[in-house]
Amino acid sequence: MVIPKYLRIKNDLKQQILNGKFEYGDLFYSESELEKKYQVSSITVIRSIKELVKEGYLVRYQGKGTFVSRSRKQRPVRLTDIEVFTGSYDHDNVKVLSIVKGNNSEILEEMGLTPHDSYYEFIRLREVADIPFMLHYSYIPARFVRGDLNDKERFTSIYKRLVEDFGIHLFDEPFTEVDEIVAPSLPEVTNLLHVDNNQPVVKQTKKTFLSGEDNAVAEYVIAYKKWGFFKIKYSTIDA
């Protein structure tokens, strides 16, 4: 497999940024510097830079040049969810609202499944002291769903199901998660969470992979959390 030139240059430059060769906010190499350095055309250089801008490593300011982004990129940290109701001794209760088999092409694609595969959608609502605060849309490949689906109680914890039915420990598997704040969200979301239509809600999109199975997606979740229940802490690792 031949890696295109622009991609090799992009990867090399990205590594330089991640290795701390530049300070955040620093002026980056100019296009002509890069043409000389890599002995390539300006078209190739511009393509590499555009990719790095798209991925957020570089920022271009018209008339000023290209700079190394001030944003954190792949910074290793320890992540801790802070439960805002911790210590209240209140019951964190999960209700399974529905379990439906599906084959929506967008979701199949997100899960790396073929159009012939299917998945189950589990809609679950989490409450504390009878206040709904989080709504989960979990998608699980059909091959990882077993047993009586009418017995919704069994699927209160998808985590426990995967441990008991398949020996899969979801929390130990690799994942990626994106957290953002959205408004408006779907009417179903605002209805079930009891929030106004236009109230911002935290949207958490998470994929968990099976390291033992070529990183197949074991769970794809889109969760919506009331903003008052979102609090998160990062600390550098043993620094």
Add this chain to the structure above:
Amino acid sequence: MVIPKYLRIKNDLKQQILNGKFEYGDLFYSESELEKKYQVSSITVIRSIKELVKEGYLVRYQGKGTFVSRSRKQRPVRLTDIEVFTGSYDHDNVKVLSIVKGNNSEILEEMGLTPHDSYYEFIRLREVADIPFMLHYSYIPARFVRGDLNDKERFTSIYKRLVEDFGIHLFDEPFTEVDEIVAPSLPEVTNLLHVDNNQPVVKQTKKTFLSGEDNAVAEYVIAYKKWGFFKIKYSTIDA
């Protein structure tokens, strides 16, 4: 130094949780199991458990028992800020609104400074394409602030100031950060960010420490970000 018994037990139990001895959501040891295991009184056991509940490792449900929290605790991940305006080629501009010397006792305490110390407060507003999106209240110990404070332009980047004036590379130093969503925030915040009084705003509270100086606080920042500009990604580390 003698470590109190309840604290030794707490630390031991915390380590067991962090080492994955329990599954998330699992029933934890009962009080009587712990009394036997550690040969201590129920008062000591209860004190240890209460500390772990307070720190969010355990959750107690009345009449049900003590469970291991489902929240992530100190999970190692790679953190990436996603700039929602990335690629727009727009100018990310920082305005220094004020630089004032202060000795507010709460802030001194947060920074680990004595009542005789002082700090400078830098209020800075970040805009993109003339839209304000982030307001920083940065507190820096007075000993790390040098030069003409009337020349506000010099303090556009506090990071660059610390590198050039003191050889301190803030981004390489250890930090802790808490992100949450708050409403209402201070009138000054909503005014400067041009948002409604009751609109939620992301509050980011961050401390950066100097590893070379016994972890003295080099910067304490409270930043407020418009919610539409908050987007963050975590991925497991090389998992």
